[in-house]
Amino acid sequence: MDFDYAPKTKDLQQRLLKFMDEYIYPAEKDYAAELLANTAAGKRWTPLETIEKLKPKAQAAGLWNLFLPVDSAEASGYHGAGLTNQEYAPLAEIMGAVPWASEVFNCSAPDTGNMETIARYGSAELKDRWLKPLLEGKIRSAFAMTEPEVASSDATNICTRIERQGDEYVINGHKWWISGAGDPRCAVYITMGKTDPEAARHSQQSMIIIPADAKGIRIVRPLNVMGYDDAPHGHMEMYFENVRVPVGNILLGEGRGFEIAQGRLGPGRIHHCMRLIGLAERALQLMCKRASSRTAFGKTVAQQTVTQERIAEARCKIDMARLLT
Ligand SMILES: Cc1cc2nc3c(=O)[nH]c(=O)nc-3n(C[C@H](O)[C@H](O)[C@H](O)COP(=O)(O)OP(=O)(O)OC[C@H]3O[C@@H](n4cnc5c(N)ncnc54)[C@H](O)[C@@H]3O)c2cc1C
Structure with missing residues (x-):
């Protein structure tokens, strides 16, 4: 059996990783500083410019609405990346490494589930009124x-x-x-x-x-x-x-609410799980880096067997979560 990712997923993974390195990770400090400044100015609930200014870059890079599955895209007349949920899952993992990153690609909850719901179950009028601006990232x-x-x-x-x-x-x-x-x-x-x-x-x-x-x-x-x-x-x-x-x-x-809930919540939960797996991978990566750079009692923390056991356990748990998803 071939468990490898599809070529289009691999291509998007590479492009997404590059975008994360070039724009998202370097903006983490800006995000924190802007939220702090907004909070001090009594504007804690104001959307952050750090995210807004990255959106056009993601659109230009063709990394926009990646979540919209092929069947919903067909039903709505709008286009996503043409992926199935299975093909999208590894991309959600990459975005999940930074909790706010998925919005930059118009792939954040609850908008993704809502867009999918309107695409699948909304009338032409509702799609025009709500789905279009949501897919364009103009409203939430x-x-x-x-x-x-x-x-x-x-x-x-x-x-x-x-x-x-x-x-x-x-x-x-x-x-x-x-x-x-x-x-x-x-x-x-x-x-x-x-x-x-x-x-x-x-x-x-x-x-x-x-x-x-x-x-x-x-x-x-x-x-x-x-x-x-x-x-x-x-x-x-x-x-x-x-x-x-x-x-x-x-x-x-x-x-027919339950019929819709089945269609909406299933993919939404998988997206959440994959984003969390991405975050867990990042935490493990940071733990390994820290353990390798810190010395205690004559050797690096990474050389202490208790740390090796913890790292191994974390690795197993993340992979178990991946298999369950
Ligand atoms: C960060 C966050 C964001 C959220 N966003 C949204 C949102 O955007 N929109 C929205 O509508 N809701 C949202 N929710 C709410 C979420 O969907 C509910 O909290 C969830 O469905 C559980 O419902 P409840 O809180 O009423 O718990 P209850 O239904 O009262 O459950 C109580 C307890 O029962 C346990 N339990 C429930 N079912 C079972 C079962 N079958 N077997 C064993 N144990 C069970 C649960 O684990 C829990 O401990 C959000 C919640 C959080 C924490």
């Missing part, structure tokens, strides 16, 4: 599913209401952990909620497009993960209060 988006009141890992519990009234849907719900909702460029939400609480368990939920400037959206606060707020991206608590959108904003049709 968020995915609003999780709710504080219910165990949201079981999405049948999600209880935001999406009720039809004439030619509109009225949405009421309380959400949290909504990544990207605090970004001033976030122009659109894909929201999950119940259109029919009496229907069969997996036919109660639907997904709907809500413009971020719709009346009745209230952002409450950013949440912390182990003390980090992930600014300027962030994960927000928010309310939808009597928000009204046209009936055409429903994706695929009432009661």
Whole structure:
């Protein structure tokens, strides 16, 4: 069996690695300094110029929208790099080495999953209104599913209401952990909620497009993960209060939320896993460099068997994660 990467993946890997060396790693200090300066100036949630000025370079290098799978690209009429998810996975790993890098290539969550969802399940009108500017990197988006009141890992519990009234849907719900909702460029939400609480368990939920400037959206606060707020991206608590959108904003049709979730979350989780594997590889690399350059008790730390065991264990765990993904 041939487990080697496809030639187009290998070519993109080389180009992406070169771009990371030339532009991303050298900009890590700028990113940190800009975030620090923005925070001091009371602008913690302002998008960073460090990322924005690299985007045209990534576009010019043909390293843009690499995530958009061939079938979604065909369904939407737009073009990505023409890769399958399997072919894209090693590229997500390369970008993952720096947590903010994937946005430079328009390959960051939750926009990738949202673009794929609109490409697969949106009407021509919705694609024109939302997918086009998202693929061009002109706007950002968020995915609003999780709710504080219910165990949201079981999405049948999600209880935001999406009720039809004439030619509109009225949405009421309380959400949290909504990544990207605090970004001033976030122009659109894909929201999950119940259109029919009496229907069969997996036919109660639907997904709907809500413009971020719709009346009745209230952002409450950013949440912390182990003390980090992930600014300027962030994960927000928010309310939808009597928000009204046209009936055409429903994706695929009432009661089909789970069908969409299957299509959206699968690839999204693989992208997250591969990016994290990329980050773990980088951490291991840094550990090896440090252990080789530091001397304790007459030999380098790398020569101490306890360190060798730790490095070997880390190597095995990363490869186990890669196999599981
Ligand atoms: C950084 C971050 C970003 C996020 N971004 C978004 C976002 O953009 N949009 C969004 O909608 N949500 C987002 N989430 C929320 C995330 O999807 C939920 O936290 C997750 O689905 C779990 O739901 P819950 O928090 O309600 O936990 P619960 O469902 O209450 O789960 C509680 C516990 O039950 C365990 N558990 C659940 N199911 C099983 C099972 N089958 N077997 C064994 N144990 C189980 C879990 O491990 C957990 O410990 C984000 C979360 C984080 C941390």
